[in-house]
Structure formats: C-alpha cells, structure tokens
Amino acid sequence: MSVLLLLISALVLIYVGVGGTTAAVVMSAATLIGLIQDEWHIASILFGGLFLALALILVIPSDMRLDKFSRPLLGWVRSRLPKLSSTEEEALKSGSVDWDGELFSGKPEWSKLLDAKPAHLTSEEQAFLDGPVEKLCGMLDDWKITHEDYDLPDKVWKFIRENGFFGLVIPKEDGGMGFSNTAHSEIVMKISTRSVSAAVTVMVPNSLGPGELLMHYGTDEQKKHYLPRLSGGEEIPCFALTSPIAGSDAGAIPDKGIVCKGQWNGEEVLGLKVTWNKRYITLAPVATLIGLAIKVYDPENLLGDNEEIGVTCVLVPRETEGVHAGARHLPMNTVFMNGPTWGTEVFIPMDQVIGGQDMLGKGWTMLLECLSIGRSISLPALGTGAGKVASLATGSYAYTREQFGRSISQFEGVQEALEPIAGYTYMMDAARLLTSGMLDRGVRPAVPSALLKYRNTDLMRIVINHAMDVVAGRGVITGPRNFMARAYNAVPIGITVEGANILTRSLMVFGQGAIRCHPFIVDEIAAADMKDEDQAAKTFDGIFYKHLAHTTRNALRALVLALSGGLFETVPRQGNIRSYYRQLARFSAAFALMTDVTLLSVGGGLKARQRLSGRMADCLVQLYYATAVIKQWHEEGYPADQRPLVEWCLQTCLQDLQNSMREVITKFPVPALRWPMRLLVFPLGATGLNGPDDKLGAQVAASIVKDTPLRQRISRGAYTTMDPKDPLGRVLNAYKLANETADVRGRMHEAVRNRDKDDLDEVTLLMGHERKKLVDWACAEGVVKTEEREKLEEALTALYDVIRVDAFDEEGLKALSRCAKGKRKVVERPGTK
Numbered sequence: 001m002s003v004l005l006l007l008i009s010a011l012v013l014i015y016v017g018v019g020g021t022t023a024a025v026v027m028s029a030a031t032l033i034g035l036i037q038d039e040w041h042i043a044s045i046l047f048g049g050l051f052l053a054l055a056l057i058l059v060i061p062s063d064m065r066l067d068k069f070s071r072p073l074l075g076w077v078r079s080r081l082p083k084l085s086s087t088e089e090e091a092l093k094s095g096s097v098d099w100d101g102e103l104f105s106g107k108p109e110w111s112k113l114l115d116a117k118p119a120h121l122t123s124e125e126q127a128f129l130d131g132p133v134e135k136l137c138g139m140l141d142d143w144k145i146t147h148e149d150y151d152l153p154d155k156v157w158k159f160i161r162e163n164g165f166f167g168l169v170i171p172k173e174d175g176g177m178g179f180s181n182t183a184h185s186e187i188v189m190k191i192s193t194r195s196v197s198a199a200v201t202v203m204v205p206n207s208l209g210p211g212e213l214l215m216h217y218g219t220d221e222q223k224k225h226y227l228p229r230l231s232g233g234e235e236i237p238c239f240a241l242t243s244p245i246a247g248s249d250a251g252a253i254p255d256k257g258i259v260c261k262g263q264w265n266g267e268e269v270l271g272l273k274v275t276w277n278k279r280y281i282t283l284a285p286v287a288t289l290i291g292l293a294i295k296v297y298d299p300e301n302l303l304g305d306n307e308e309i310g311v312t313c314v315l316v317p318r319e320t321e322g323v324h325a326g327a328r329h330l331p332m333n334t335v336f337m338n339g340p341t342w343g344t345e346v347f348i349p350m351d352q353v354i355g356g357q358d359m360l361g362k363g364w365t366m367l368l369e370c371l372s373i374g375r376s377i378s379l380p381a382l383g384t385g386a387g388k389v390a391s392l393a394t395g396s397y398a399y400t401r402e403q404f405g406r407s408i409s410q411f412e413g414v415q416e417a418l419e420p421i422a423g424y425t426y427m428m429d430a431a432r433l434l435t436s437g438m439l440d441r442g443v444r445p446a447v448p449s450a451l452l453k454y455r456n457t458d459l460m461r462i463v464i465n466h467a468m469d470v471v472a473g474r475g476v477i478t479g480p481r482n483f484m485a486r487a488y489n490a491v492p493i494g495i496t497v498e499g500a501n502i503l504t505r506s507l508m509v510f511g512q513g514a515i516r517c518h519p520f521i522v523d524e525i526a527a528a529d530m531k532d533e534d535q536a537a538k539t540f541d542g543i544f545y546k547h548l549a550h551t552t553r554n555a556l557r558a559l560v561l562a563l564s565g566g567l568f569e570t571v572p573r574q575g576n577i578r579s580y581y582r583q584l585a586r587f588s589a590a591f592a593l594m595t596d597v598t599l600l601s602v603g604g605g606l607k608a609r610q611r612l613s614g615r616m617a618d619c620l621v622q623l624y625y626a627t628a629v630i631k632q633w634h635e636e637g638y639p640a641d642q643r644p645l646v647e648w649c650l651q652t653c654l655q656d657l658q659n660s661m662r663e664v665i666t667k668f669p670v671p672a673l674r675w676p677m678r679l680l681v682f683p684l685g686a687t688g689l690n691g692p693d694d695k696l697g698a699q700v701a702a703s704i705v706k707d708t709p710l711r712q713r714i715s716r717g718a719y720t721t722m723d724p725k726d727p728l729g730r731v732l733n734a735y736k737l738a739n740e741t742a743d744v745r746g747r748m749h750e751a752v753r754n755r756d757k758d759d760l761d762e763v764t765l766l767m768g769h770e771r772k773k774l775v776d777w778a779c780a781e782g783v784v785k786t787e788e789r790e791k792l793e794e795a796l797t798a799l800y801d802v803i804r805v806d807a808f809d810e811e812g813l814k815a816l817s818r819c820a821k822g823k824r825k826v827v828e829r830p831g832t833k
Helices: 002-016 020-037 042-059 062-080 086-093 099-105 110-114 123-138 142-149 154-162 181-192 196-206 210-217 220-231 363-400 412-440 446-471 485-496 501-516 521-528 533-564 578-601 603-608 610-635 640-666 671-681 694-702 709-714 727-740 742-753 757-766 771-780 786-803 810-823
Strands: 237-240 256-264 267-282 289-297 308-317 323-325 338-349
Touching: 099 110, 099 446, 099 501, 099 578, 099 610, 110 610, 123 154, 123 181, 142 196, 154 196, 181 196, 181 363, 181 412, 196 210, 196 237, 196 363, 196 485, 210 220, 210 237, 210 289, 210 308, 210 363, 237 267, 256 308, 256 338, 267 289, 267 308, 289 363, 308 338, 308 363, 363 412, 363 446, 363 485, 363 709, 363 727, 363 786, 412 446, 412 610, 412 640, 412 694, 412 709, 446 485, 446 501, 446 610, 501 521, 501 578, 501 603, 501 610, 521 533, 533 578, 533 671, 578 603, 578 610, 578 640, 578 671, 603 610, 610 640, 640 671, 640 694, 640 709, 727 742, 727 786, 742 771, 742 786, 771 786
Parallel strands: 237 289, 256 289
Antiparallel strands: 256 267, 267 338, 289 308, 323 338
C-alpha cells in the first residue's frame, strides 16, 4: 500500500506541474520500496529504474550533470531541432504570443481567455458604421460595377476619399480616423456584404499598404508628408510584394535597388536605382504612391563594407520617370483595381526608403509585423461577411421557396445544408472578434493571423457552396437579380492572396506556431546556436529538464483526462458547458504532447513533412475556433437562444479535432511512435465525439429561417435593404411578406390539399402564374377574408418574383458586350491633379 501511495503521489505531482525533481524522487522512493518488498519484479526495474535515473540526474551537482548528461544531450538535440533560415528567424522575432500560447501549453488558463478585454466599438466608430458606411453601401450596384462599368462609379471613389475610408487606422493627429482594428474589421465586413470590389478597395490602403508601414516605421518627415495625404485621398496607395517568379516565397524576390548617386529635384543625392516587376497588386492601376519590397545591394560600398544589404521597403511616386502601371488584371469576375507594375533603374533618393536610410535591410521584419495585422482583419472580415449574406439570403429564400405545397426549409435535406451555413458563420464571427480584440490590446498575433486567414476563407468556400446548393438554379444564372454570384466568384481570391491557403496551412500555422508558441523550444534553439560551448551547455541545462517535465506532465494529463473524461480538471462553471471545457483541456494537453513528439522526432525535417504539419495545423484551428466561440458567448452574457449554435460549434470543432489527431497519429512518419501516442491520446479509442445530432442540426438550420433575434444576431453587421428592386432586398422583402401572411397562406394551401382530385390539378395550376385567380378562388371558398386579400396578393407576387431569374435576348447580350468593350480601358487615376 505504501508503494501505491508513493506512486500516486508522484503522478499527482507531475500532473499538477509541481517540480519534476520532487516527483522523480518520490517515484524513485516507490521503486526502492518495491524492490525491497519484492512487489514489482520486472516492472520495478524497467519503470522505477527510469525515474530513479531521472532523479539522480536532477539532483546531482550541476557541473557533473553538465559533463555527463547535458553536453551529450545538447549534441543530440542540435541534430533534431529545426534549422532556421534568416527569414524564419525574423519571422519568429516578429509578432507576439497570446491565447495561442495557452493552447500550445497543454494546460490553458481559461481566465486569460474569459477575462481578456473583448473586441468593442466606440460610439464614434458605431456612428461611422451607421452613417458613412451605410450610405456607401446604398450607393453600390454590384451588377453595374461588375458588368457595365468595370470599376466603382466616380461618385463612389469621391465619397470614399472624402469620408476618410482610406485613413481608417491612421491616427487623428495625422488626418486619419484613428479607429480600432475591430472597427476596421466591421467596416470591411459590412461593405463586403454589398460589394467585394468596394470592400477590397477600402481594405487594402488600411492593411498592408504604405500607410501601415509609415505609421510604424516612417520618419517624422515621411509621416508628416504622406499620412495626411493618404487619409484625405489625395494619394491612392498600393504595396507591391509579389513577383512572377517569387509568389509565396517572398524572401526570394528578384526586384532590386542598387545604392548609387543620382539626380532628384535638380540635386545630386544618394539613393537607389530600383528595378522591379510585380503582379497581382491591388490598386496598382490607379495608385499615385507605390510601395515596393526590394532587395538592396551596395556594390560600390557607398554605405560600408556590406554589399548585400537585404530586403527593404521603399516608396515610389507614380509620376516618377520610368514607372509603369495602368494595365489591369480581372480577378475572378470582380473588378477591384488590380494589376502589374514595373520599372527599370528608376532612381529614388534615400528619403523614399520607409524609415529612412537606417531602415535599409529591415524590410522583412517590417512586412512580417504588418502582415500579422492585415491577415487578421481584411480577408477574415470578407469571409465572415460572405457567411452573413449567405445566412440572410439563403435562410430567407429557403423559407419563401415552396415545393409540393411546403417551404423547402422544412425538408431535412435542405436543413442539412442550412445547418453549416448558420453554424460556420457564427464560428467565423467569433474567431474574427477574438483576434481583433487581441489586436486592440496591442498583441501582434503572428500565428492566429495566419490561422484566421486560412480558416475563415476556407469556411467562406464551404458556406457559399452550401448556399448555392439551396438556391440551386436561382443562384447559377448571371444577372442583376442574383444575390450569390459575386461571393461565389470571390471565393478563390481570398483563398489565394496574402499567402495561399496550402502554404499557410502546411507551413505557417503549425510550422511557426510550434516554435513561436512553445514555452521552451525558442530558448533551446538559441542555446544550440551559441558558439561558446560552455555557455551553450549551461543555458541548455537550465531549459531542457524543464522541457522534459513539461512533456511528461502533458503526456500524463492527456492520458488521465482521456480516461476520466476530464473529471479531474478544474474548469469555469459559466454557461454550463464544463464538459466542453474538459474535452478542450484534454485535447490541448494531447496537442502539446504531439507537438513535442513531432519536434523531437521529425525535427528539421518538419518543413518537408507538410502533410503532418498541415494536420497539426488543423488541430490548432479547431482548438482556436472552439475557444473563440466560448469567448464570444461569454461576452454576450450566455443568452439561451444562442446555446444550440454554441453547442453545434463546439461539437463540430471537437469532432474535427479528434479526427485530425487520429489522422496525425495513424499516419505519423515515425511508425514506432504511433502506438505510444495512440495509447496516451486515445486509450479508450476515439469515441464519444460524433458531432451534432440531427435534432441539434435542425435547430441550427432554423436559426436563419425563423424570424427571431437569433437570426438577426447571426447576420449582425451585414448591410440590409428591403428594396424589392435590389437583389438582396427582393428576397428580404419577400421573406417579410411571407412571415406576415403565413397564417392566411397556410389556410389557402390546406384548402387546396383538401380539394377533390378532379379540382386539385386545376387549382394547383393557379398557384403558379395565375395568382389573382387563386386568391379569387380562395375568397370565394371563404378561406381568405376580404381584408386579407390585398396583403396576400402582394405576398404571392413577391414570392413569385423571388424565384424569377434574368434572361437576355440577343439584343440584350449585344448591349452587354458593347458596354463591356466600351469600359475595358485604363481608368484615370482618382484624385490625380
């Protein structure tokens, strides 16, 4: 019994994270007692001996431990740790760690999630959304923009410039709006629900553009000159990063600047002779100020002995001699300004280097810092906006569209498609707000930004595809009535830009996160890179055994929590979702364990194991999105009507998380480690997490069909209109009328179903095109009251109008073609004088 108690004590000490030395000594004492009492036999020698050896290692004098154990271990660890390029080292230094670090820890502190200051809007920001943003959305006719003008109307460009849309995040003292990152996200999201082209036009100057770089790194003179001009729309900015032969590998850009002397404004000054060839650059065709990422070289050693200075960010005014832009790309039938820009040996002075001459060679760090902001806002907001439009429009259409005398929203097959539209939209919104809240607290979320961009754009694809399934033929016909076409067209854009999703998933999310967020790996890599062997061994000795205890604790936590269903875990009581907290704690421990196993067994080969890193990224995605849903529900006060949505999201994330972890283990590249990991992570098998059942799914599907506050919550932040001539307004108006006449239409349908068969066919025909005759029949039968007639006819007309699609005769198609040919020209640059 004494042996058993000592064993249990040691395990408890490890589980709760008490010092590994103490736990090892207790375990060793149990081993010795077991040997003396001859209770353990072989097991005591194998397992107890291991802990006895560990105890001796930890308690012997440090000098002896260094020579006998730490130095040899350091050599082995050096062979296993990932080798980092200079670009990767810069990436690890940029950004900061927040809630993502807790998920990697294996024991997340839930108070850090729940108590963190949430995303919020000031009264000024809300007024801007309710005023200028609402007005801008009302000015946008997406069909005309896309198929007739191939551009935003002049009045829209003017409105955007004059109302500060290009300076949303620029400080007020520099002429900007000084808005928060959350406000930036909300504004882009709302505009995107009206027009993708307009949303991209607004989001780019406020994301990775010269403005963001100037705010953080510009000289006082640069800020004073450029920021007010950018804020007021006098300058239209773009930033050119992508080169034809260096797409995702931005560190391999061939564009260059040679340090030299040249003429600028009539004087000879030190500067750069810049040559570049960029493509896919948003706003390049109309930009008056072009930001460039180039590599700078100093072959004549005008600045010192270093000939290769490195990646640098510069500003090139459009009117500079030798600058070429104006041609346009057309990204997937959207018409935001996008195109190539190029120049050969264009001279600019050192004053045009962002941050001045001192920032030469520091462009990669600058870009990484700003990318972590832009990735967190722009495309995740666009993805969420698409989900909100899909929820509004598809839920309304499903309610109003009738087949076999019933709303198609009552069919389980349709509900099965509506369910993920509602659930994933809520999930995207929660993750968006969790991350923008981090940004507003001063966090630079390098890992969450990549994770959010990847997942929100991917969920946008899933949601829009489900919406198209429901809308069916109504959604595939091009024309001004189509309310889904542009979002469907835009799906590949979000997935491709700002780091293609394949790259982001397979290399960035876990590849950077495993190192950036790990509590010990960064320090171990630093120790391994030290040239002073004595100092390296001492530093490593102070880290490695803590890492060993950390891994042991997570292995034990993963096993115990899996066996017990998390009953030993202390979790918050708010919301009555303790079982979900426990499962998330369990999987966080398992994820942390699997991260250590991956780094120590695969090590430097992780870059080539992109299937493995992609699956591990999927695990992190599900952990992050599940906790984001919890955070959002917490901030809204745990409203009861949101519980089905919250539970659907949590059950879906846990099911996907379990499946991703199983796939990691069953396909782990070191076969000998599969069985031990499976034993620790899934000792009872992967059971009990089967996702939402049909009853819960039906409730979630109904959340965007029934006219309730929950439906309004899911679509919160989207632009809405009841104008029956507008593509979205048409379906929302019909939805409103359908709800208002639900009772009378129900009586009429019941009367039709109860007719004799001989009369039934005739009456059924009336339900299609002869709506007035149908109402006449219903009134004559006493089914519809006289005072109900007018409203019923209005509703039936609106319901029929919703299912109509556009048709073009030969002359109509020729007119469209003539219009397109007339508009396919280089557009004058807005704001130029």
